[in-house]
Amino acid sequence: MNATNDTAELAPTRDPAAYARRPLLGGVFWVMMIFCALCLLAAVAVVILGPRLAPVRRVALVAPAAAPAAAPAPPSSPIAQTAPAGPSDLASRVQRLETGQTRIVNAAAGALAAASLSDAAARPAPFAPALAAAARLLPSSPETLALAPLAQEGAPTRAALAADLTDIGAQVSTAARTPEKNASFIDRAEYAFSRVVTLRRIGADATGTDAVLARAERAADDGNLEGAVGLLDTLPDPTKAVLAPWRDKAERRIEIDQHIAALRAQAMADLAAAQAPAQGGVS
Numbered sequence: 001m002n003a004t005n006d007t008a009e010l011a012p013t014r015d016p017a018a019y020a021r022r023p024l025l026g027g028v029f030w031v032m033m034i035f036c037a038l039c040l041l042a043a044v045a046v047v048i049l050g051p052r053l054a055p056v057r058r059v060a061l062v063a064p065a066a067a068p069a070a071a072p073a074p075p076s077s078p079i080a081q082t083a084p085a086g087p088s089d090l091a092s093r094v095q096r097l098e099t100g101q102t103r104i105v106n107a108a109a110g111a112l113a114a115a116s117l118s119d120a121a122a123r124p125a126p127f128a129p130a131l132a133a134a135a136r137l138l139p140s141s142p143e144t145l146a147l148a149p150l151a152q153e154g155a156p157t158r159a160a161l162a163a164d165l166t167d168i169g170a171q172v173s174t175a176a177r178t179p180e181k182n183a184s185f186i187d188r189a190e191y192a193f194s195r196v197v198t199l200r201r202i203g204a205d206a207t208g209t210d211a212v213l214a215r216a217e218r219a220a221d222d223g224n225l226e227g228a229v230g231l232l233d234t235l236p237d238p239t240k241a242v243l244a245p246w247r248d249k250a251e252r253r254i255e256i257d258q259h260i261a262a263l264r265a266q267a268m269a270d271l272a273a274a275q276a277p278a279q280g281g282v283s
């Protein structure tokens with residue numbers, strides 16, 4: 001080490017600020033101190049003023065929710081105008097309901113009895129037991145009284161009567177050709193031949209007795225027994241004796257069906273009348 005180098009190292013610096021005394025507390029420190037003081041003041045304000053402000057807020061929140069419950073009912077409300085029903089009113093309503101239900105049940109039972117009687121009367125056998133059962137549910141019906149003598153024997157079905165009319169058609173046609181007392185020999189011979197071999201014209205161009213008989217048979221086949229009887233009434237008198245047994249059974253079937261139809265119509269009308277108050281409501 002030489003003397004020159006040591007002198008240079010020990011030489012003082014030329015900047016005087018380097019030797020100035022540094023401050024102990026800077027600006028950042030004072031800013032933090034001010035912020036802490038403000039936080040303390042805010043905490044004190046919350047502790048002192050908080051209990052005074054909290055009840056006001058709770059009342060302001062709860063009051064609107066309780067307001068609708070305290071509102072009175074509008075004067076025009078039907079509930080406010082309707083008076084409560086008393087015991088007598090309730091008893092009267094219950095009695096009317098029970099009476100209406102009883103009428104409906106009785107009317108429905110009558111309708112079922114009429115339907116059951118209709119099924120029994122449609123058969124060729126007697127139907128007196130079915131008529132007796134229906135009469136207990138429909139005691140005031142005049143149709144049950146009219147059916148009493150007819151139920152003892154019954155009547156063949158319409159289909160059976162149509163078949164019977166076709167079977168006796170040849171006999172009816174032959175009877176229509178019966179010669180009069182002053183008939184000629186040829187007329188008598190044709191009548192005798194027709195009793196052995198019967199020739200009938202049943203086409204659309206048929207005329208006379210054969211045409212009427214053909215139309216009557218077609219009406220009976222279609223179920224129009226009333227129309228068939230009306231056509232047969234126009235035949236000559238000699239055919240009456242041949243048609244008498246068939247006509248008696250046909251008239252009984254027609255009469256039975258008419259009474260049954262009237263009985264069912266009355267039963268359905270009674271059921272509709274009984275249901276009408278129940279559908280309209282009880283006041």
